[in-house]
Amino acid sequence: MHLTQIRLIVDDFARTCAYYRDVIGLTPQDDQPAPPYVAFKPELGSSLCLHDRTDLDAALGGALRTGLGRTDVAVVSLRVDDLDAYLAGLRERGAEIAFGPVVFGDRIRCAYLRDPEENLIEIQQWLSTRSGAPVPPAC
Numbered sequence: 001m002h003l004t005q006i007r008l009i010v011d012d013f014a015r016t017c018a019y020y021r022d023v024i025g026l027t028p029q030d031d032q033p034a035p036p037y038v039a040f041k042p043e044l045g046s047s048l049c050l051h052d053r054t055d056l057d058a059a060l061g062g063a064l065r066t067g068l069g070r071t072d073v074a075v076v077s078l079r080v081d082d083l084d085a086y087l088a089g090l091r092e093r094g095a096e097i098a099f100g101p102v103v104f105g106d107r108i109r110c111a112y113l114r115d116p117e118e119n120l121i122e123i124q125q126w127l128s129t130r131s132g133a134p135v136p137p138a139c
Contacts, residue, residue: 083125
């Protein structure tokens with residue numbers, strides 16, 4: 001099995017797409033991303049995709065759940081080589097860091113923010129590997 005993508009179902013496609021492109025710094029697969037779908041494909045790893053809620057709901061015959069309240073059910077985790085430098089860039093581009101940085105054990109240092117749809121984003125820097133091998137570059 002291979003994980004191909006994480007797809008977020010969004011209400012404000014343009015705003016959320018711009019956030020992941022302009023604030024987080026991901027590159028869309030297409031030069032001119034347009035509704036109802038965009039894929040951000042990093043050099044390594046799986047894609048992060050956005051799908052317009054109205055379009056997907058129509059394609060599924062109205063099967064999407066709505067009106068259940070807002071609960072965090074997923075975290076988009078992105079790994080960088082230098083957390084402090086990346087956070088400084090995020091702040092310069094208008095992002096608000098919700099929490100952190102915090103260190104988990106002795107291996108991972110993370111900070112958290114939210115996209116315009118209130119999805120939780122974790123930015124992480126690996127401090128060590130489980131095996132003790134050198135930490136590979138994030139990109």
